[in-house]
Amino acid sequence: MDILLDFLEVFKKGGLRVLLILFLFVVVERRFFARKYVDASSLIFNVKWIFVYGVLGYIFTFLAVDNFIPFLKNTLGLTPLLQLPRPGNIYHEVFYWYLSFIYLEFFYYWLHRMQHEVPFLWSMHKFHHSERQFQVSTAVRNHLFEIPINSFCIYALGYLILDFQLMYPKVFLLGVSFYSYLAHMNVRLHLGRLGLFIGGPQIHRLHHSFLRQHINKNYSTFFPLWDKVFGTLVLPEKDEYVDTGLSDGGDCSLSDGVFSPFEFLMNKFKRDGVGKRN
Ligand SMILES: [Zn+2]
Numbered sequence: 663m664d665i666l667l668d669f670l671e672v673f674k675k676g677g678l679r680v681l682l683i684l685f686l687f688v689v690v691e692r693r694f695f696a697r698k699y700v701d702a703s704s705l706i707f708n709v710k711w712i713f714v715y716g717v718l719g720y721i722f723t724f725l726a727v728d729n730f731i732p733f734l735k736n737t738l739g740l741t742p743l744l745q746l747p748r749p750g751n752i753y754h755e756v757f758y759w760y761l762s763f764i765y766l767e768f769f770y771y772w773l774h775r776m777q778h779e780v781p782f783l784w785s786m787h788k789f790h791h792s793e794r795q796f797q798v799s800t801a802v803r804n805h806l807f808e809i810p811i812n813s814f815c816i817y818a819l820g821y822l823i824l825d826f827q828l829m830y831p832k833v834f835l836l837g838v839s840f841y842s843y844l845a846h847m848n849v850r851l852h853l854g855r856l857g858l859f860i861g862g863p864q865i866h867r868l869h870h871s872f873l874r875q876h877i878n879k880n881y882s883t884f885f886p887l888w889d890k891v892f893g894t895l896v897l898p899e900k901d902e903y904v905d906t907g908l909s910d911g912g913d914c915s916l917s918d919g920v921f922s923p924f925e926f927l928m929n930k931f932k933r934d935g936v937g938k939r940n
């Protein structure tokens with residue numbers, strides 16, 4: 663009974679919070695949409711997915727961030743390569759927040775890039791990119807296993823190089839979760855040159871485009887800075903609101919959000935003939 667109550671409590675905090683935020687954003691989006699919706703199928707698919715992702719995703723993400731760094735520090739005795747001096751005043755503190763966002767987004771950028779370039783990781787990430795009607799609810803269409811992978815690669819690796827307070831990654835995580843809704847909105851919002859400094863829905867929409875010139879571009883979430891540095895930034899034209907989806911025209915089912923990497927491995931073993939003798 664206690665387990666059931668705990669589960670309901672987590673669902674209330676995780677799933678219901680996601681549903682509430684989504685509802686508010688959807689209302690705005692339906693009023694100021696950039697591209698007309700074909701039908702409600704994408705929204706229904708994504709809301710169904712929240713019942714898996716909203717609960718398990720919430721548990722995985724916060725458990726991972728809360729536990730990875732203390733585990734590395736206290737259990738394995740690993741210490742970061744570089745120590746930052748502790749902030750001495752409020753200006754240092756603000757600077758550190760800013761620095762930690764850019765720093766953590768560097769890891770996010772490379773992880774996201776690998777999710778597109780490494781076939782095994784793409785077998786999970788394509789679930790997110792299977793969205794044909796780009797909209798705010800696309801923000802929750804993420805493969806279940808991407809959550810612990812992201813947490814490990816961004817926060818644990820980030821910690822091993824640079825010592826920062828646990829608070830920074832948690833706030834970054836909350837920021838990414840919230841900003842992700844904004845970035846996926848189907849709204850008419852052209853940032854112009856500001857798009858060089860801050861990401862937005864039109865820039866991220868290009869990341870979801872299946873057109874050749876947009877493939878593997880715009881990996882950053884907050885700061886297009888890293889895309890600029892590594893040559894993957896493409897800024898949209900004023901009225902450019904492209905079609906989205908997979909370049910092979912494929913679709914994903916809800917079960918792909920859990921089982922697609924296993925399917926990928928099975929197909930690979932079959933193709934490579936594992937266990938076959940000459
Ligand atoms: Zn992507």
Ligand SMILES: [Zn+2]
Pocket residue numbers: 790800846866870
């Ligand atoms: Zn996206």
